[in-house]
Amino acid sequence: MSVADQGASESAVLRVAMLGGTFDPVHLGHLRSAVELREALALDRVHLIPAHVPPHRTAPGVSGEQRLAMLEAGIGDTPGLVADARELRREGPSYSADTLASLREELGEQARIVMAVGHDAFLKLASWHQPERLFALAHVVVIERPDHRSALPAALANLVGEREVGTSRELFATPCGGLLRLSLPSRMAISATDIRQRLATGRSVRYLLPEAVERHIRTHGLYR
Numbered sequence: 001m002s003v004a005d006q007g008a009s010e011s012a013v014l015r016v017a018m019l020g021g022t023f024d025p026v027h028l029g030h031l032r033s034a035v036e037l038r039e040a041l042a043l044d045r046v047h048l049i050p051a052h053v054p055p056h057r058t059a060p061g062v063s064g065e066q067r068l069a070m071l072e073a074g075i076g077d078t079p080g081l082v083a084d085a086r087e088l089r090r091e092g093p094s095y096s097a098d099t100l101a102s103l104r105e106e107l108g109e110q111a112r113i114v115m116a117v118g119h120d121a122f123l124k125l126a127s128w129h130q131p132e133r134l135f136a137l138a139h140v141v142v143i144e145r146p147d148h149r150s151a152l153p154a155a156l157a158n159l160v161g162e163r164e165v166g167t168s169r170e171l172f173a174t175p176c177g178g179l180l181r182l183s184l185p186s187r188m189a190i191s192a193t194d195i196r197q198r199l200a201t202g203r204s205v206r207y208l209l210p211e212a213v214e215r216h217i218r219t220h221g222l223y224r
Protein backbone atom coordinates (compact mmCIF):
# COMPACT_ATOMS: atom_id res chain seq x y z
CA MET A 1 0.00 0.00 0.00
CA SER A 2 1.39 3.46 -0.90
CA VAL A 3 1.72 6.20 1.70
CA ALA A 4 -1.19 8.06 0.04
CA ASP A 5 -3.38 4.93 0.26
CA GLN A 6 -2.47 4.47 3.92
CA GLY A 7 -3.53 8.06 4.61
CA ALA A 8 -6.84 7.52 2.85
CA SER A 9 -7.64 4.30 4.71
CA GLU A 10 -6.64 5.83 8.06
CA SER A 11 -8.90 8.82 7.56
CA ALA A 12 -11.78 6.55 6.46
CA VAL A 13 -11.87 5.00 9.94
CA LEU A 14 -14.35 6.81 12.15
CA ARG A 15 -12.91 8.75 15.12
CA VAL A 16 -15.37 9.59 17.87
CA ALA A 17 -14.99 10.93 21.41
CA MET A 18 -17.25 10.69 24.41
CA LEU A 19 -17.23 13.65 26.80
CA GLY A 20 -19.41 12.75 29.76
CA GLY A 21 -20.57 15.01 32.51
CA THR A 22 -23.47 16.19 34.59
CA PHE A 23 -23.97 19.31 32.44
CA ASP A 24 -25.98 20.97 35.19
CA PRO A 25 -25.93 23.24 33.20
CA VAL A 26 -23.64 22.99 30.15
CA HIS A 27 -21.35 26.04 29.90
CA LEU A 28 -18.74 27.54 27.58
CA GLY A 29 -15.90 25.66 29.35
CA HIS A 30 -17.46 22.34 28.27
CA LEU A 31 -18.25 23.49 24.74
CA ARG A 32 -14.89 25.15 24.08
CA SER A 33 -13.00 22.06 25.27
CA ALA A 34 -15.20 19.82 23.08
CA VAL A 35 -14.38 21.95 20.02
CA GLU A 36 -10.67 22.00 20.85
CA LEU A 37 -10.63 18.25 21.49
CA ARG A 38 -12.22 17.64 18.09
CA GLU A 39 -9.65 19.80 16.33
CA ALA A 40 -6.64 18.48 18.26
CA LEU A 41 -7.47 14.83 17.48
CA ALA A 42 -9.13 15.38 14.05
CA LEU A 43 -12.28 13.68 15.34
CA ASP A 44 -15.42 13.16 13.28
CA ARG A 45 -17.65 13.76 16.30
CA VAL A 46 -17.58 14.54 19.99
CA HIS A 47 -20.57 13.07 21.84
CA LEU A 48 -21.46 15.12 24.91
CA ILE A 49 -23.27 12.65 27.14
CA PRO A 50 -25.20 13.80 30.22
CA ALA A 51 -25.14 11.28 33.08
CA HIS A 52 -28.54 10.02 34.22
CA VAL A 53 -27.36 8.99 37.68
CA PRO A 54 -23.74 10.22 38.07
CA PRO A 55 -21.81 7.37 39.78
CA HIS A 56 -19.58 9.48 42.06
CA ARG A 57 -21.63 12.50 43.09
CA THR A 58 -25.01 13.55 44.42
CA ALA A 59 -27.97 13.58 42.02
CA PRO A 60 -28.29 16.79 39.99
CA GLY A 61 -31.09 19.18 40.98
CA VAL A 62 -32.38 19.48 37.43
CA SER A 63 -33.91 16.57 35.49
CA GLY A 64 -32.09 14.70 32.74
CA GLU A 65 -34.56 16.02 30.17
CA GLN A 66 -33.83 19.63 31.16
CA ARG A 67 -30.04 19.05 31.15
CA LEU A 68 -30.33 17.46 27.70
CA ALA A 69 -32.50 20.31 26.39
CA MET A 70 -29.89 22.84 27.61
CA LEU A 71 -27.11 20.80 26.00
CA GLU A 72 -28.98 20.71 22.67
CA ALA A 73 -29.62 24.46 22.87
CA GLY A 74 -25.96 25.12 23.73
CA ILE A 75 -24.58 22.98 20.90
CA GLY A 76 -26.99 24.47 18.34
CA ASP A 77 -25.51 23.84 14.91
CA THR A 78 -21.87 23.52 16.02
CA PRO A 79 -20.23 21.14 13.53
CA GLY A 80 -19.15 17.80 14.99
CA LEU A 81 -20.70 18.19 18.45
CA VAL A 82 -23.55 15.85 19.34
CA ALA A 83 -25.91 15.88 22.34
CA ASP A 84 -26.16 12.16 23.09
CA ALA A 85 -29.02 10.96 25.33
CA ARG A 86 -27.99 7.31 25.70
CA GLU A 87 -27.21 7.48 29.45
CA LEU A 88 -30.56 9.16 30.13
CA ARG A 89 -32.32 6.18 28.53
CA ARG A 90 -30.54 3.68 30.83
CA GLU A 91 -31.68 2.78 34.34
CA GLY A 92 -29.26 2.68 37.29
CA PRO A 93 -25.84 4.35 37.71
CA SER A 94 -24.42 5.81 34.50
CA TYR A 95 -21.19 3.80 34.34
CA SER A 96 -18.89 4.99 31.55
CA ALA A 97 -17.89 1.40 30.71
CA ASP A 98 -21.52 0.63 29.79
CA THR A 99 -21.75 3.80 27.72
CA LEU A 100 -18.56 2.94 25.82
CA ALA A 101 -19.89 -0.60 25.23
CA SER A 102 -22.98 0.87 23.63
CA LEU A 103 -20.89 3.19 21.43
CA ARG A 104 -18.62 0.29 20.44
CA GLU A 105 -21.64 -1.85 19.55
CA GLU A 106 -23.02 0.96 17.40
CA LEU A 107 -19.78 2.05 15.67
CA GLY A 108 -18.12 -1.33 15.15
CA GLU A 109 -14.77 -2.89 16.01
CA GLN A 110 -12.59 -0.67 13.85
CA ALA A 111 -13.86 2.74 14.98
CA ARG A 112 -11.43 4.75 17.07
CA ILE A 113 -13.30 5.61 20.25
CA VAL A 114 -11.92 8.05 22.82
CA MET A 115 -13.15 8.64 26.34
CA ALA A 116 -12.09 12.20 27.22
CA VAL A 117 -11.72 13.05 30.90
CA GLY A 118 -10.38 16.02 32.81
CA HIS A 119 -7.22 15.62 34.87
CA ASP A 120 -9.11 15.52 38.19
CA ALA A 121 -11.43 12.74 37.00
CA PHE A 122 -8.45 10.82 35.55
CA LEU A 123 -6.71 10.72 38.95
CA LYS A 124 -9.68 8.69 40.27
CA LEU A 125 -10.00 6.40 37.23
CA ALA A 126 -8.80 3.27 39.07
CA SER A 127 -11.84 3.54 41.39
CA TRP A 128 -14.34 3.67 38.50
CA HIS A 129 -16.61 0.75 37.65
CA GLN A 130 -14.68 -1.92 35.66
CA PRO A 131 -11.66 0.30 34.89
CA GLU A 132 -9.87 -2.34 32.76
CA ARG A 133 -12.97 -2.61 30.58
CA LEU A 134 -12.73 1.12 29.77
CA PHE A 135 -9.43 0.43 27.98
CA ALA A 136 -10.82 -2.67 26.28
CA LEU A 137 -13.46 -0.46 24.68
CA ALA A 138 -11.76 2.89 24.11
CA HIS A 139 -8.68 5.05 24.35
CA VAL A 140 -8.51 7.39 27.32
CA VAL A 141 -7.53 10.99 26.56
CA VAL A 142 -6.80 13.17 29.56
CA ILE A 143 -7.43 16.86 29.01
CA GLU A 144 -4.77 18.68 30.99
CA ARG A 145 -3.62 22.22 31.39
CA PRO A 146 -0.05 22.71 30.14
CA ASP A 147 1.30 23.33 33.66
CA HIS A 148 -0.55 20.43 35.28
CA ARG A 149 1.52 17.23 35.02
CA SER A 150 1.72 15.28 38.26
CA ALA A 151 2.90 11.77 39.22
CA LEU A 152 0.19 9.10 39.11
CA PRO A 153 -1.12 7.40 42.28
CA ALA A 154 0.02 3.73 42.52
CA ALA A 155 -3.37 2.14 41.63
CA LEU A 156 -3.64 4.37 38.57
CA ALA A 157 -0.05 3.70 37.50
CA ASN A 158 -0.85 -0.05 37.65
CA LEU A 159 -3.98 0.40 35.58
CA VAL A 160 -2.23 2.56 32.99
CA GLY A 161 0.85 0.31 32.74
CA GLU A 162 2.53 0.79 29.36
CA ARG A 163 -0.50 2.26 27.63
CA GLU A 164 0.66 5.86 27.37
CA VAL A 165 1.61 7.19 23.93
CA GLY A 166 2.88 10.63 22.95
CA THR A 167 0.90 11.46 19.78
CA SER A 168 -2.59 11.04 18.35
CA ARG A 169 -1.05 9.18 15.41
CA GLU A 170 0.26 6.47 17.75
CA LEU A 171 -3.03 6.45 19.65
CA PHE A 172 -5.14 5.92 16.55
CA ALA A 173 -2.98 3.09 15.25
CA THR A 174 -5.40 0.87 17.21
CA PRO A 175 -9.15 1.13 17.99
CA CYS A 176 -8.74 1.21 21.82
CA GLY A 177 -6.41 0.56 24.76
CA GLY A 178 -4.16 3.63 24.67
CA LEU A 179 -3.69 6.66 26.89
CA LEU A 180 -2.84 10.17 25.66
CA ARG A 181 -2.36 13.19 27.89
CA LEU A 182 -3.39 16.19 25.86
CA SER A 183 -2.65 19.79 26.79
CA LEU A 184 -5.45 22.13 25.82
CA PRO A 185 -4.29 25.66 26.58
CA SER A 186 -7.56 27.50 27.01
CA ARG A 187 -9.51 25.88 29.88
CA MET A 188 -11.90 28.59 31.01
CA ALA A 189 -12.37 29.36 34.69
CA ILE A 190 -16.08 28.45 34.54
CA SER A 191 -17.91 25.83 36.61
CA ALA A 192 -21.53 24.71 36.73
CA THR A 193 -21.45 25.01 40.54
CA ASP A 194 -20.57 28.70 40.25
CA ILE A 195 -23.28 29.24 37.61
CA ARG A 196 -25.92 27.58 39.84
CA GLN A 197 -24.89 29.78 42.76
CA ARG A 198 -25.07 32.93 40.64
CA LEU A 199 -28.55 32.02 39.41
CA ALA A 200 -29.77 31.16 42.92
CA THR A 201 -28.64 34.56 44.19
CA GLY A 202 -29.93 36.58 41.22
CA ARG A 203 -26.51 37.43 39.77
CA SER A 204 -25.65 37.52 36.07
CA VAL A 205 -24.44 34.47 34.16
CA ARG A 206 -24.02 36.34 30.85
CA TYR A 207 -20.95 35.19 28.83
CA LEU A 208 -20.48 32.08 31.01
CA LEU A 209 -22.83 29.94 28.94
CA PRO A 210 -24.44 30.22 25.48
CA GLU A 211 -27.30 32.73 25.31
CA ALA A 212 -29.66 29.96 24.17
CA VAL A 213 -28.92 28.06 27.41
CA GLU A 214 -29.51 31.18 29.51
CA ARG A 215 -32.83 31.70 27.70
CA HIS A 216 -33.85 28.10 28.42
CA ILE A 217 -32.99 28.54 32.11
CA ARG A 218 -35.04 31.76 32.36
CA THR A 219 -38.01 30.37 30.39
CA HIS A 220 -38.23 27.26 32.59
CA GLY A 221 -37.38 28.98 35.87
CA LEU A 222 -34.44 26.68 36.62
CA TYR A 223 -31.87 27.08 39.45
CA ARG A 224 -33.79 29.75 41.36
Ligand SMILES: Nc1ncnc2c1ncn2[C@@H]1O[C@H](COP(=O)(O)OP(=O)(O)OP(=O)(O)O)[C@@H](O)[C@H]1O
Binds near residue numbers: 188
Ligand atom coordinates in the same frame (compact mmCIF):
# COMPACT_ATOMS: atom_id res chain seq x y z
N1 LIG B 1 -14.27 25.08 32.55
C1 LIG B 1 -14.07 23.88 32.01
N2 LIG B 1 -13.26 23.72 30.94
C2 LIG B 1 -13.06 22.51 30.41
N3 LIG B 1 -13.60 21.35 30.85
C3 LIG B 1 -14.42 21.43 31.90
C4 LIG B 1 -14.71 22.69 32.54
N4 LIG B 1 -15.55 22.44 33.57
C5 LIG B 1 -15.77 21.12 33.56
N5 LIG B 1 -15.10 20.50 32.58
C6 LIG B 1 -15.07 19.07 32.26
O1 LIG B 1 -16.30 18.73 31.64
C7 LIG B 1 -16.74 17.43 32.07
C8 LIG B 1 -18.14 17.53 32.66
O2 LIG B 1 -18.08 18.39 33.76
P1 LIG B 1 -19.29 18.68 34.75
O3 LIG B 1 -20.59 18.45 34.07
O4 LIG B 1 -19.05 18.01 36.03
O5 LIG B 1 -19.11 20.29 34.89
P2 LIG B 1 -18.60 21.17 36.09
O6 LIG B 1 -18.65 22.57 35.64
O7 LIG B 1 -17.28 20.65 36.60
O8 LIG B 1 -19.77 20.90 37.11
P3 LIG B 1 -19.87 21.07 38.70
O9 LIG B 1 -19.39 22.45 39.04
O10 LIG B 1 -21.34 20.86 38.93
O11 LIG B 1 -19.01 19.99 39.29
C9 LIG B 1 -15.70 16.94 33.08
O12 LIG B 1 -14.81 16.08 32.38
C10 LIG B 1 -14.99 18.20 33.53
O13 LIG B 1 -13.63 17.95 33.86
Ligand SMILES: O=C(O)c1ccc[n+]([C@@H]2O[C@H](COP(=O)([O-])O)[C@@H](O)[C@H]2O)c1
Binds near residue numbers: 054094
Ligand atom coordinates in the same frame (compact mmCIF):
# COMPACT_ATOMS: atom_id res chain seq x y z
O1 LIG C 1 -18.06 4.79 35.36
C1 LIG C 1 -17.72 5.23 36.46
O2 LIG C 1 -17.52 4.49 37.47
C2 LIG C 1 -17.56 6.73 36.64
C3 LIG C 1 -17.15 7.29 37.84
C4 LIG C 1 -17.01 8.68 37.94
C5 LIG C 1 -17.31 9.49 36.85
N1 LIG C 1 -17.70 8.89 35.69
C6 LIG C 1 -18.04 9.74 34.52
O3 LIG C 1 -17.05 10.72 34.30
C7 LIG C 1 -17.65 11.85 33.68
C8 LIG C 1 -17.24 13.12 34.42
O4 LIG C 1 -17.75 13.05 35.71
P1 LIG C 1 -17.79 14.34 36.64
O5 LIG C 1 -18.40 13.85 37.91
O6 LIG C 1 -16.36 14.78 36.75
O7 LIG C 1 -18.65 15.32 35.90
C9 LIG C 1 -19.16 11.59 33.68
O8 LIG C 1 -19.52 11.10 32.40
C10 LIG C 1 -19.32 10.49 34.72
O9 LIG C 1 -20.44 9.64 34.47
C11 LIG C 1 -17.84 7.57 35.56
